[in-house]
Amino acid sequence: MGIAFKFGHDIDTDVIIPARYLNASTPEHLAAHCMEDAGTSFAQKVKAGDIMVGGKNFGCGSSREHAPISIKACGIKVVIAESFARIFYRNSLNIGLPIMECPEAASEISEGDEVTVDISTGTIENKTTNKQYQARSFPPFMQELIRAGGLIPYIEGRKKNA
Amino acid sequence: MSMTITEKILAQHAGLDEVVPGQLITAKLDLVLANDITAPVAIKEFAKFGTEKVFDRHKIALVPDHFAPNKDIASAEQCKFMRDFAREQQIEHYFEVGRMGIEHCLLPEQGLTLPGDLIIGADSHTCTYGAVGAFATGVGSTDLAAGLATGEAWFRVPESMKFIFHGTKFQKWVGGKDLILYLIGKLGVDGARYRAMEFAGEGIAALSMDNRFTICNMAIEAGAKNGIIPPDDKTFAYLEGRARRSYPLLYSDLDAGYMAIQEFDVSEIPLQVAFPHSPENAKSAQEASGIKIDQVVIGSCTNGRLEDLRMAANILRGKKVHPEIRLLVFPGTQTILRDAMREGIIDTLIEAGAAVSTPTCGPCLGGHMGILAKGERAVSTTNRNFVGRMGSVESEVYLAGPAVAAASAIKGQIAHPEEVS
Numbered sequence: 001m002g003i004a005f006k007f008g009h010d011i012d013t014d015v016i017i018p019a020r021y022l023n024a025s026t027p028e029h030l031a032a033h034c035m036e037d038a039g040t041s042f043a044q045k046v047k048a049g050d051i052m053v054g055g056k057n058f059g060c061g062s063s064r065e066h067a068p069i070s071i072k073a074c075g076i077k078v079v080i081a082e083s084f085a086r087i088f089y090r091n092s093l094n095i096g097l098p099i100m101e102c103p104e105a106a107s108e109i110s111e112g113d114e115v116t117v118d119i120s121t122g123t124i125e126n127k128t129t130n131k132q133y134q135a136r137s138f139p140p141f142m143q144e145l146i147r148a149g150g151l152i153p154y155i156e157g158r159k160k161n162a
Numbered sequence: 163m164s165m166t167i168t169e170k171i172l173a174q175h176a177g178l179d180e181v182v183p184g185q186l187i188t189a190k191l192d193l194v195l196a197n198d199i200t201a202p203v204a205i206k207e208f209a210k211f212g213t214e215k216v217f218d219r220h221k222i223a224l225v226p227d228h229f230a231p232n233k234d235i236a237s238a239e240q241c242k243f244m245r246d247f248a249r250e251q252q253i254e255h256y257f258e259v260g261r262m263g264i265e266h267c268l269l270p271e272q273g274l275t276l277p278g279d280l281i282i283g284a285d286s287h288t289c290t291y292g293a294v295g296a297f298a299t300g301v302g303s304t305d306l307a308a309g310l311a312t313g314e315a316w317f318r319v320p321e322s323m324k325f326i327f328h329g330t331k332f333q334k335w336v337g338g339k340d341l342i343l344y345l346i347g348k349l350g351v352d353g354a355r356y357r358a359m360e361f362a363g364e365g366i367a368a369l370s371m372d373n374r375f376t377i378c379n380m381a382i383e384a385g386a387k388n389g390i391i392p393p394d395d396k397t398f399a400y401l402e403g404r405a406r407r408s409y410p411l412l413y414s415d416l417d418a419g420y421m422a423i424q425e426f427d428v429s430e431i432p433l434q435v436a437f438p439h440s441p442e443n444a445k446s447a448q449e450a451s452g453i454k455i456d457q458v459v460i461g462s463c464t465n466g467r468l469e470d471l472r473m474a475a476n477i478l479r480g481k482k483v484h485p486e487i488r489l490l491v492f493p494g495t496q497t498i499l500r501d502a503m504r505e506g507i508i509d510t511l512i513e514a515g516a517a518v519s520t521p522t523c524g525p526c527l528g529g530h531m532g533i534l535a536k537g538e539r540a541v542s543t544t545n546r547n548f549v550g551r552m553g554s555v556e557s558e559v560y561l562a563g564p565a566v567a568a569a570s571a572i573k574g575q576i577a578h579p580e581e582v583s
């Protein structure tokens with residue numbers, strides 16, 4: 001179970017991790033400044049296993065993989081959003097940050113709600129409001145990618161099996 | 163089966179006769195690009211593959227442009243890390259400071275992006291190369307690492323959207339930037355999410371290559387996977403003397419499937435300004451007139467090409483930058499800078515009171531060389547005006563083309579060029 005941190009629509013990568021911190025790329029450095037420009041002291045409050053919730057087009061803007069890396073390194077278990085920007089979506093799957101597309105859950109979950117998710121089945125449960133949701137399922141290829149833990153283990157695994 | 167140009171390029175590189183939107187494919191890459199911010203992450207990921215050598219040292223471009231010339235010690239370490247990798251792997255297209263430029267101005271100029279190519283870059287504005295008829299898209303560092311190792315990437319074939327610009331009677335000073343801001347204003351920042359944006363019509367055909375690069379550069383600002391303009395005589399003329407490989411000529415079939423077709427008349431599109439904090443907040447320049455500003459930035463991969471600088475110089479010639487304004491000019495590449503010098507453009511800009519920089523991304527991403535303080539406002543020819551993009555989270559960026567930027571520098575407030583001519 002994790003606590004939900006809620007953000008709005010069109011959360012861009014400059015908000016997730018501002019460019020001024022891109023002069024280094026260690027996960028700890030990026031985690032310390034995650035969501036800094038959203039002005040909610042998120043990085044100080046978040047705990048391992050918590051959940052991030054966004055509106056539509058979450059992660060728009062730059063291609064910086066530093067964005068999902070910073071979220072993952074903060075301890076966030078999963079990002080639930082109404083929809084994801086293309087490069088962020090790809091980057092998250094590639095680095096093994098679980099994401100779930102579920103417009104109903106994303107709009108109904110409030111900041112501070114206690115939420116549990118089952119990433120393998122796509123079920124989301126809001127313990128605070130006692131409501132259940134079902135996220136959109138991923139195409140088979142992406143499920144494989146997620147199961148492998150990201151793009152590199154996926155490619156390496158395929159090479160071994162070849 | 164009929165296909166769009168985007169589908170044809172993807173099919174060809176996947177070794178398939180046809181592809182359909184939604185299909186997942188693995189495709190071969192013609193060029194793989196990274197910069198000083200994204201390459202270090204990718205190189206560390208690359209090290210996790212069992213391979214020691216990159217797939218092809220001639221098909222990789224590494225450009226130190228974001229925080230280069232090195233802005234601080236940490237940036238210097240990142241640039242060094244990329245440089246060491248480039249030397250060790252004998253990367254042919256590594257561009258050192260002094261010979262480099264902003265990647266999306268530099269690679270087409272060097273003839274590295276050709277029609278029909280499939281290109282990935284660890285930079286979201288990689289979509290710029292669609293202006294020469296390539297399929298080019300931004301990816302993250304892990305995709306990049308896989309590309310470096312295998313020369314391949316996975317793609318979901320995007321649905322295509324077609325934008326037809328009719329007519330050739332552009333309003334005075336209107337250019338590619340105004341067309342694309344106007345379009346993003348209509349579509350919204352996720353209006354083309356996951357889609358291919360194809361630009362067509364006499365309006366596009368009438369535009370120079372510099373203006374076409376500006377349009378495709380900002381496809382990502384509507385959420386698109388790629389922007390593309392079918393090659394024509396202007397494209398071929400541009401590639402003359404640059405292209406060192408032959409390239410296929412691919413065009414959308416007349417009955418290709420589009421999920422949407424939108425049509426515009428260029429004569430109805432006025433000069434644009436996108437208000438903070440989103441490129442979709444596009445309005446006519448008239449509506450922005452009078453907003454007090456502190457800084458004007460002309461340059462970047464969006465509008466740092468020769469015609470952009472020429473347009474600015476034409477407006478600034480014989481005039482002075484307002485005493486309370488800092489005008490910063492960032493030419494896209496060394497070649498653009500030298501051409502602008504030879505033409506007297508740089509002299510005109512400096513005479514007017516501009517600070518002219520060596521090519522770098524600089525303030526575009528709030529990196530260096532022109533960061534905004536709390537409460538400051540800038541007009542910028544760049545492509546993003548997100549919160550904190552150019553500095554303080556309490557600063558503001560208004561996006562515009564070079565004509566409005568130059569006029570605003572003279573007036574000290576956002577201005578239509580008519581107000582200063």
Ligand code: SF4
Nearest residue numbers: 264462463523526527
């Ligand atoms: S000029 Fe700006 S948008 Fe273009 S590559 Fe550099 S930072 Fe990115």
